[in-house]
Amino acid sequence: MILRKKLMAGNWKMNRTSTDAVALAQEIVVAIGKQAEVDVVVCPPFTALESVGKALDGSTVKLGAQNMHSEVSGAFTGEISAPMLRAFFATHVILGHSERRTYFGESDEFINKKVIAALKHQLRPIFCVGETLAEREAGATLKVVQTQTERGLEGVSKELATSVVIAYEPVWAIGTGMVATSEQAQEVHAFIRSLLTKLFGEHVAQKVRILYGGSMKSANAAELLGQKDIDGGLIGGASLEARSFVELVKAATVAK
Numbered sequence: 001m002i003l004r005k006k007l008m009a010g011n012w013k014m015n016r017t018s019t020d021a022v023a024l025a026q027e028i029v030v031a032i033g034k035q036a037e038v039d040v041v042v043c044p045p046f047t048a049l050e051s052v053g054k055a056l057d058g059s060t061v062k063l064g065a066q067n068m069h070s071e072v073s074g075a076f077t078g079e080i081s082a083p084m085l086r087a088f089f090a091t092h093v094i095l096g097h098s099e100r101r102t103y104f105g106e107s108d109e110f111i112n113k114k115v116i117a118a119l120k121h122q123l124r125p126i127f128c129v130g131e132t133l134a135e136r137e138a139g140a141t142l143k144v145v146q147t148q149t150e151r152g153l154e155g156v157s158k159e160l161a162t163s164v165v166i167a168y169e170p171v172w173a174i175g176t177g178m179v180a181t182s183e184q185a186q187e188v189h190a191f192i193r194s195l196l197t198k199l200f201g202e203h204v205a206q207k208v209r210i211l212y213g214g215s216m217k218s219a220n221a222a223e224l225l226g227q228k229d230i231d232g233g234l235i236g237g238a239s240l241e242a243r244s245f246v247e248l249v250k251a252a253t254v255a256k
Contacts, residue, residue, distance in 0.1 A: 010239025033059030064092035173214030
């Protein structure tokens with residue numbers, strides 16, 4: 001059995017000015033900036049990427065972005081490209097988040113282009129999949145997750161697949177306070193792992209990290225992170241306060 005290093009990623013969404021973001025990053029660095037047992041990534045807004053990147057310099061905390069365009073450059077007003085993110089020494093980028101799918105109409109095909117572009121430019125995609133409440137109630141969870149996963153990873157080589165991080169985020173549990181039970185989450189994570197096995201083979205599938213994203217808090221973190229196929233968390237609201245985020249990282253450190 002391959003031991004996968006836990007990864008905790010903070011998605012700050014459209015919160016924090018550059019100054020506030022630096023203060024938050026500095027608090028996180030003071031608390032956990034030297035530990036190496038868990039990979040930690042923070043994803044501030046674009047306007048704070050450079051300043052937060054400097055605040056993280058010399059620590060083990062990595063810099064991620066919340067989105068990017070699939071093209072390298074061009075007439076795409078308001079967009080950001082992979083080379084622009086790499087220039088700030090970003091290592092990760094969140095792609096296919098449910099908010100991008102829902103509010104901005106991003107399709108599986110467009111997200112797939114972003115995943116391919118990120119990998120081409122040595123960025124690790126945190127590729128999000130997950131069902132809505134209506135889809136879960138209709139019994140379509142696994143079908144939805146399968147479609148999103150297969151389409152989103154189309155054209156990804158076996159060699160680069162281990163650079164992809166997948167985040168399962170039940171849409172109904174994002175920012176709602178609702179949370180999937182550890183059993184519900186593990187069921188979907190195990191299903192995603194089985195899909196990866198079909199796509200890339202068992203050896204590669206066992207190396208890919210699958211995060212849970214959906215109202216993970218200190219109260220439920222240990223149980224979720226203790227599941228066989230849950231390799232960390234994509235944290236929203238709880239990542240906006242250093243103490244709560246640090247608690248989650250520490251929970252990942254002791255999770256077996």
